[in-house]
Amino acid sequence: MANALVAQSGGPSSVINATIAGVVKANQLNPVYGKVYGGLHGIEGILQEMFYDLTDMSDEENLILRQTPAAALGSCRYKLLRENEADFVRLFEVMEKYDIETLFYTGGNDSMDTVAALTEYAEKHNIEGRRFVGCPKTVDNDLMVIDHSPGYASAAKFIANTAYQTWQDYSVYTRQEVFVLETMGRDAGWLAAAANLSGVVDLTILPEQPFDKEVFLGELKTILEEKNKAYIVISEGARYADGTYLSAAESKNDTFGHAILGGSGEALKSLIMNAGAAERVKVQDLSTAQRSHATEQSLVDVSESFKLGMSAHMRSMDKTFTGKMVGLVRKDQEEYDVEYIATDASNIANHVRNFPEEWILPNYRGVSQEALDHMRPLIKGNPTIIYDEVTNLPKQVKPYFLR
Amino acid sequence: MANALVAQSGGPSSVINATIAGVVKANQLNPVYGKVYGGLHGIEGILQEMFYDLTDMSDEENLILRQTPAAALGSCRYKLLRENEADFVRLFEVMEKYDIETLFYTGGNDSMDTVAALTEYAEKHNIEGRRFVGCPKTVDNDLMVIDHSPGYASAAKFIANTAYQTWQDYSVYTRQEVFVLETMGRDAGWLAAAANLSGVVDLTILPEQPFDKEVFLGELKTILEEKNKAYIVISEGARYADGTYLSAAESKNDTFGHAILGGSGEALKSLIMNAGAAERVKVQDLSTAQRSHATEQSLVDVSESFKLGMSAHMRSMDKTFTGKMVGLVRKDQEEYDVEYIATDASNIANHVRNFPEEWILPNYRGVSQEALDHMRPLIKGNPTIIYDEVTNLPKQVKPYFLR
Numbered sequence: 001m002a003n004a005l006v007a008q009s010g011g012p013s014s015v016i017n018a019t020i021a022g023v024v025k026a027n028q029l030n031p032v033y034g035k036v037y038g039g040l041h042g043i044e045g046i047l048q049e050m051f052y053d054l055t056d057m058s059d060e061e062n063l064i065l066r067q068t069p070a071a072a073l074g075s076c077r078y079k080l081l082r083e084n085e086a087d088f089v090r091l092f093e094v095m096e097k098y099d100i101e102t103l104f105y106t107g108g109n110d111s112m113d114t115v116a117a118l119t120e121y122a123e124k125h126n127i128e129g130r131r132f133v134g135c136p137k138t139v140d141n142d143l144m145v146i147d148h149s150p151g152y153a154s155a156a157k158f159i160a161n162t163a164y165q166t167w168q169d170y171s172v173y174t175r176q177e178v179f180v181l182e183t184m185g186r187d188a189g190w191l192a193a194a195a196n197l198s199g200v201v202d203l204t205i206l207p208e209q210p211f212d213k214e215v216f217l218g219e220l221k222t223i224l225e226e227k228n229k230a231y232i233v234i235s236e237g238a239r240y241a242d243g244t245y246l247s248a249a250e251s252k253n254d255t256f257g258h259a260i261l262g263g264s265g266e267a268l269k270s271l272i273m274n275a276g277a278a279e280r281v282k283v284q285d286l287s288t289a290q291r292s293h294a295t296e297q298s299l300v301d302v303s304e305s306f307k308l309g310m311s312a313h314m315r316s317m318d319k320t321f322t323g324k325m326v327g328l329v330r331k332d333q334e335e336y337d338v339e340y341i342a343t344d345a346s347n348i349a350n351h352v353r354n355f356p357e358e359w360i361l362p363n364y365r366g367v368s369q370e371a372l373d374h375m376r377p378l379i380k381g382n383p384t385i386i387y388d389e390v391t392n393l394p395k396q397v398k399p400y401f402l403r
Numbered sequence: 404m405a406n407a408l409v410a411q412s413g414g415p416s417s418v419i420n421a422t423i424a425g426v427v428k429a430n431q432l433n434p435v436y437g438k439v440y441g442g443l444h445g446i447e448g449i450l451q452e453m454f455y456d457l458t459d460m461s462d463e464e465n466l467i468l469r470q471t472p473a474a475a476l477g478s479c480r481y482k483l484l485r486e487n488e489a490d491f492v493r494l495f496e497v498m499e500k501y502d503i504e505t506l507f508y509t510g511g512n513d514s515m516d517t518v519a520a521l522t523e524y525a526e527k528h529n530i531e532g533r534r535f536v537g538c539p540k541t542v543d544n545d546l547m548v549i550d551h552s553p554g555y556a557s558a559a560k561f562i563a564n565t566a567y568q569t570w571q572d573y574s575v576y577t578r579q580e581v582f583v584l585e586t587m588g589r590d591a592g593w594l595a596a597a598a599n600l601s602g603v604v605d606l607t608i609l610p611e612q613p614f615d616k617e618v619f620l621g622e623l624k625t626i627l628e629e630k631n632k633a634y635i636v637i638s639e640g641a642r643y644a645d646g647t648y649l650s651a652a653e654s655k656n657d658t659f660g661h662a663i664l665g666g667s668g669e670a671l672k673s674l675i676m677n678a679g680a681a682e683r684v685k686v687q688d689l690s691t692a693q694r695s696h697a698t699e700q701s702l703v704d705v706s707e708s709f710k711l712g713m714s715a716h717m718r719s720m721d722k723t724f725t726g727k728m729v730g731l732v733r734k735d736q737e738e739y740d741v742e743y744i745a746t747d748a749s750n751i752a753n754h755v756r757n758f759p760e761e762w763i764l765p766n767y768r769g770v771s772q773e774a775l776d777h778m779r780p781l782i783k784g785n786p787t788i789i790y791d792e793v794t795n796l797p798k799q800v801k802p803y804f805l806r
Contacts, residue, residue, distance in 0.1 A: 012572050041577050070571035077576065160796055161698045168473035169415050169695040171802055173480065174444055179691075197794060284690040288582075292572035295564045296698060380795040382788075391600060392783040393563055399574055 002101035002129070004313075006054070007039035007046060008137070009107035009114070010077070012070035013151025014158075014294040015305040016137045017397075019106050020073065021065045022309020024054050032317055037098065040401040042076035042107075043114060047090050051098065052400040060386075064395045066302055067385055069294035074401035080114045088121045095130050102131045102316045104309075108138035108149075112325050113349035119323030133312050134325035134345045137305075139291045142188035144351045145343045146327035150308060151291070153301035153378035156194030158293040159183055159286060160379060164198035166284060167231050177229045178220075178278040182265030182285040185235040189355040191290070192235035196366045197375055202230045203364040205268070207237035208354050211246060217277050219363050224278065238264045246271075295394055299381025304328055304338060311340040336377030405504035405532070407716075409457070410442030410449060411540070412510035412517070413480070415473040416554025417561075417697040418708040419540045420800075422509050423476065424468045425712020427457050435720055440501065443804040445479035445510075446517060450493050454501065455803040463789075467798045469705055470788055472697035477804035483517045491524045498533050505534045505719045507712075511541035511552075515728050516752035522726030536715050537728035537748045540708075542694045544593035547754045548746045549730035553711060554694070556704035556781035559597030561696040562586055562689060563782060567601035569687060570634050580632045581623075581681045585668030585688040588638040592758040594693070595638035599769045600778055605633045606767040608671070610640035611757050614649060620680050622766050627681065641667045649674070698797055702784030707731055707741065714743040739780030 006023050008016055020038065027036045040050035052073070057065070065072060080087055095103070105115050115134040122130050136143050141152035163181055170179040183191040189206025196204060202223050205211060223230045238246045247263040265283040272278050312326040325345045328338040359371035388395045409426050411419055423441065430439045443453035455476070460468070468475060483490055498506070508518050518537040525533050539546050544555035566584055573582040586594040592609025599607060605626050608614060626633045641649045650670040668686040675681050715729040728748045731741040762774035791798045 008575075012575050014568070041575075044577065068571065069568045071575040072571075074577070075575040157796075162692050162696070164796060164799065165417070165472045165695040165697055166691045168471065168475075168799065168802065169691050171805070172411075172415055172444075172474045172478040174447065174477070197796065199794065282691065284692060285688065286692075287687040288569045288572050288685065289565050289687060289689075289692075292568040293565070294568055376793075376795055385785075390779075391602065392779055393560075393567060393600065396567065396571065399571065402574070 001034035002099050003035040003037060004033035004102045004104065005037045005039050005046065005051070005098070005100045006073070006104040007042050007106070008071040008073045008075050009042040009105060009111040010075060010137070011108070011139065011291065012075060013137055013139045013291050014069040014154045014297055015150050015302045016106055017068050017072045018066040018302050018305035019135045019137065019150065019309035020054070021062045022306040023104050023313045024057050025062055026310040026313035027055065033101065037100070038073045038400050041074040042078065043080050043091070044076035044078035045074065045401070046094060047087065049094055050401070052403065061397060064386055065397050066306060067294055067297065067383065067394055068396040069292040072397050072399050074399060079110065080117055082117055088118070091118070092127060092130060101129055102133060104133050104135060104312055106135040106137045108136070108140070109143060109348055109350055109352070112345040115325065115345040116323060116349050119345070122322070131316065131322035133316055133321065134348070135308055135312050136325060136327050136348070139191065140185055140188050141190035142352045142354070143348050144353045145347050147330040147338065148328065148378060150301060150305035152190060153298040154293070154296065155191055155290050156197065156375060157298045157379035158290050158296045159191055159194050160197035161296060162286060163195040163231070163233065164200060167198065167200040170231065170282065171229065176224065176279055178272060178281040179231050180265045180268050180281060180283045181233045182283065183233065183235055184286070184290060186237045187352050187354070189235050192233050193355050193367050193371060194375055195233040197372065197379065200231055201233050201366055203232045204366045205232070205234040205238045205364055206355055206360060207235050207239055208357060209360050209364070210241035211238055212241070213271065215363055217275055219365070220272065220277055232268070234264050234268050236264050295385070297383055298379045299383050300378055302383050308340060315342060404437035405502050406438040406440060407436035407505045407507065408440045408442050408449065408498070408501070408503045409476070409507040410445050410509070411474040411476045411478050412445040412508060412514040413478060413540070414511070414542065414694065415478060416540055416542045416694050417472040417557045417700055418553050418705045419509055420471050420475045421469040421705050421708035422538045422540065422553065422712035423457070424465045425709040426507050426716045427460050428465055429713040429716035430458065436504065440503070441476045441803050444477035445481065446483055446494070447479035447481040448477060448804070449497060450490065452497055453804070455806065464800060467789055468800050469709060470697055470700065470786065470797055471799040472695040475800050475802050477802065482513060483520055485520055491521070494521070495530060495533060504532055505536060507536050507538060507715055509538040509540045511539070511543070512546060512751055512753055512755070515748040518728065518748040519726060519752050522748070525725070534719065534725035536719055536724065537751070538711055538715050539728060539730050539751070542594065543588055543591050545591035545755045545757070546751050547756045548750050550733040550741065551731065551781060553704060553708035555593060556701040557696070557699065558594055558693050559600065559778060560701045560782035561693055561699045562594055562597050563600035564699060565689065566598040566634070566636065567603060570601065570603040573634065573685065574632065579627065579682055581675060581684040582634050583668045583671050583684060583686045584636045585666060585686065586636065586638055587689070587693060589640040590755050590757070592638050595636050596758050596770050596774060597778055598636040600775060600782065603634055604636050604769055606635045607769045608635070608637040608641045608767055609758055609763060610638050610642055611760060612763050612767070613644035614641055615644070616674065618766055620678055622768070623675065623680055635671065637667045637671055639666045698788070700786055701782045702786050703781055705786050711743060718745060
């Protein structure tokens, strides 16, 4: 009986582990694979045969895995380049050695490119019985075709909660106050937009809407004149019309050629202070906490992530199922619900789905009602958390790569 | 029938509103005061007769108030100075005008000094029928006499959760990684110490333990050699033996000439990078979120805060009860429980209770088991949160000063 391999890639999220839990659980319900191995540190670890056997995971561990953030199998930023054939040869060697029929790979658009590349390679070299299935994961929510990506909603919920609560906090004094909340979102404004779910954001700066300093300062002045306070949300990828990022950190690129961002909040603070537009600006950069805050998972999000893993496993019983990504589309009905679909991974690879321009209000005044209606069902509900009786903190699995 | 006035002062916390809810609820159960007014923006607003009538608050609003962070009555940093007699004269005038018998004042050691000063003034001038009762509130947990202060535990819980979860996140890659979590705590290390509840912190820098650069870098080196990763927590008030704050010192010493943005976390990053001790340091400053994150209130904390407000109201039926702060002491028994006590506000005013030195391990290696045993019961449990059916976010009261 052939085996399955499941692995994670790219930036972590607070529900990515639920997809792994779904694949493992599906195979327990219908053991079409002899073993379900976890590949540690994505492609990077698979090439080194770093495996952990997940096949017989207990029910309790499966539940705890779902409430554990980040990537319990470890992640990587190692890119499988088509021109680097040695990596492909090695990977198929490893798959043969462990009799891996299906690799489930969870990640963003780079990871879907890996799924597509491996599928192409197998076809080109007439390699049979090796299949590749992608599962979406990105807090940025920038994947094409699907309605939204697991991981986004929980980050969005944490951001909205934090916006609402820090707004309460910054309001308490009578003095003038400007608060800047910085969120992730390199090219897509979905996370910054989600702060608007709180209903308290005055100005929102998204990557999709070029930053015009004069227009922004004009709006800020109007707001401060009206109420002496302004609550601002800015995406890390906020940029001028010529593409220059507001953030100062621009020199280094990561291994995929992405600019390493961070600091648009501090950059905006400097800009406001230098313009003499406010006496006092406080910046909160949500940084790593926003994508790892599993204590505030959305129930919708973590459930969908788990079911998506199950769906991927179930679909893979079809021996022609390869080069696909399983995803979610929203049903066209009033009450929120989704259906699970599959699409070619190449439709996702290396594309970016921006926050829709028609949902962005002019002059940084936030997002439309339609945008709010779209986001609201995603953040609904809290999963029941299992607590550790000694620490009084949520139980979490020890990362498999540390065992 | 005389009235009561309740007001808030100093930095907000995520449970301070529960104390107000307790005072209001107690007066509904036993209406010894005709009205319970909320004084807006502390002493600053009271001097201007900025009142909001809380007497008949509905049960639902009372529950929602308890889950609302910050300070729903607004706060102030206005200090009532003994030499500024006009303020005292004015305050007693206002109390007379509204027939205020008892002022309940919620805050930290400055606020307890206000309670003491007003009590002294009344005694000195033989003013009868005006009484002053303090209720403790500070996330810093630096008040004398009491076991802990409402507000601390919820911030501690958020910090411990964030430490645990960002540790999961920073662990996922194979590369070397140093993570620095900055917490509040200018003079007392209680909040930074709480990160150790997560069990994943390698190095902890508290204000109570003078920072020795060589010792720190030596420990960091040892840890990185062992596992290629180091998770560090630093208090905003971290300082050298001569009292210089790390942030102040490092902004002068940064050899790259870069401006230091933010506090001790960024300063520590510069120090590590400049020493060549690590290739990569990520900083997360928890900033405002840590004291306002009511979505992760500790059930113990919010319940104690509410009961403390009730206790203050009930004790004030004694006409000699003035110049006191109501507080919590821990019962001397295995299972965690507290009793409510009263102490002279002057015992609290202008003192700082540090994190106990005997609980601090040498060489920044965290805190003792005794310290963990002390903190763990405080973060236990989650209150049932009431959600808004439209926004899917927790319901919160609209601040009274904005109505």
